[in-house]
Amino acid sequence: MQTRPNLSPRATERRIAVAPASFPLLLPGAMSIEGDRRCGDRRRLGFISHLDLFQGVSYSAVEDVLADCPVRRFAADELLLEPGVPNSNVFLVVEGRLRVHLDSVESGNAIFIEAGGCIGEMSIIDGKPVSAFVVAEKDSRILVLDQEQFWSRIVTDVRVVRNLLQLLTERMRRNNEAVLKGLKERLILEHIQKELRFAHEIQEGMLPRNFGLPGLAHRVDLHASMQAAREIGGDLYDFFVMPQGGVCVLVGDVSDKGMPAALFMARTVVIVQMVARLIAAAGGGAPEPAAILSEVNRALWENNPSRMFVTMFLAILDPRTGALSYSNAGHNSPYVRSPDGTLTALDGMRGAPLGIKPALSYRSGVTQLRDGDMLFAYTDGVTEAADPGDGMFGEARLERVLREANDHDAAALTGAVLGAVRRFAGDAIQSDDITMLALRLLPGA
Structure with missing residues (x-):
């Protein structure tokens, strides 16, 4: 049977080729269409x-x-x-x-x-x-x-x-x-800043500022300073007279910055004083710096879930004889400067930082200070201070400043070092706390 073609109107319409429209199109009523x-x-x-x-x-x-x-x-x-x-x-x-x-x-x-x-x-x-x-x-x-x-x-x-x-x-x-969220955040920020200022005042009050040691001003010239990188810092220094007449000095650097470091710093200062006096009272004589550090380490390890630690140099001076006993818990080596500018680094007796393990032992060393000799201890914020090009101040520059300090007293020496660091750093942002302590043995009567 022959199939008939589909002749529906729609099929026929599909087969009819439609000529493409050309524009513009002119429609009745003078209407013009410019394009499709x-x-x-x-x-x-x-x-x-x-x-x-x-x-x-x-x-x-x-x-x-x-x-x-x-x-x-x-x-x-x-x-x-x-x-x-x-x-x-x-x-x-x-x-x-x-x-x-x-x-x-x-x-x-x-x-x-x-x-x-x-x-x-x-x-x-x-x-x-x-x-x-x-x-x-x-x-x-x-x-x-x-x-x-x-x-x-x-x-x-x-x-x-x-x-x-x-x-x-x-x-x-x-x-x-x-806007409300921003206002709330600003109020919270203002509250935090107020708390930080209050914490800074408390921390400043914990660092001794009266450098005249009772009964020893004729024998010991002492000065210390801390320039915090933030409103509150993690560096520390302290000095106090032991019951037996020795002068205990220390400089330390907590492993963190800001509020946590400041709280750990405050805890450390209190523990050092307490341990030093308890050991002195128990032994009847001047305690060994190594024994103090060992007990401080044990106390800092306890109740320390964040596992913060602190490096520390601790020394005890006998002002009568000039004997300086010292120990070092992972801290920068201090210097002894002679009146002629000769520098001696106390680079021995270094142990682990305090608070990283529950039981650590340390060693004590002894050096003899002569009249006019000066002990200079510091934190790494001095040597690691950076200039705008990220260059570091370094130990060589520090040693040059110490040698060229002539016969400065303790305050002048720390001021000279701080001035040199600031000139070197220029406009660079201070990234770490800068702490120094200088102790000079004056001529005896």
């Missing part, structure tokens, strides 16, 4: 349906305007708007994400404009400069609509106005939340 936007422009403007400002708005109502608007690309962290700058555009997020900061670009307090949202409309509405930073959170495509087109051809549609009011209401609510 059914394909190219509509594909390019397919994002219109995803823009919040045009929800429920017919495509034909806005396509002519948006087709002439540029679409700009912004890289991640690129700035779109900043406070105080006039703005004449509405920015519609086609792809990507924007970040709005009400205070500073570095602030963590921000609101986000997702794809489909817009920004910039407030400065167009009130005619005032931009009031916030707007930054691309990631690579973004932004359609830029100028204010003339916005007023004359966009907000004339009541549906756009309704959407705009909804967007502004939501933006105001989110801005209020961000």
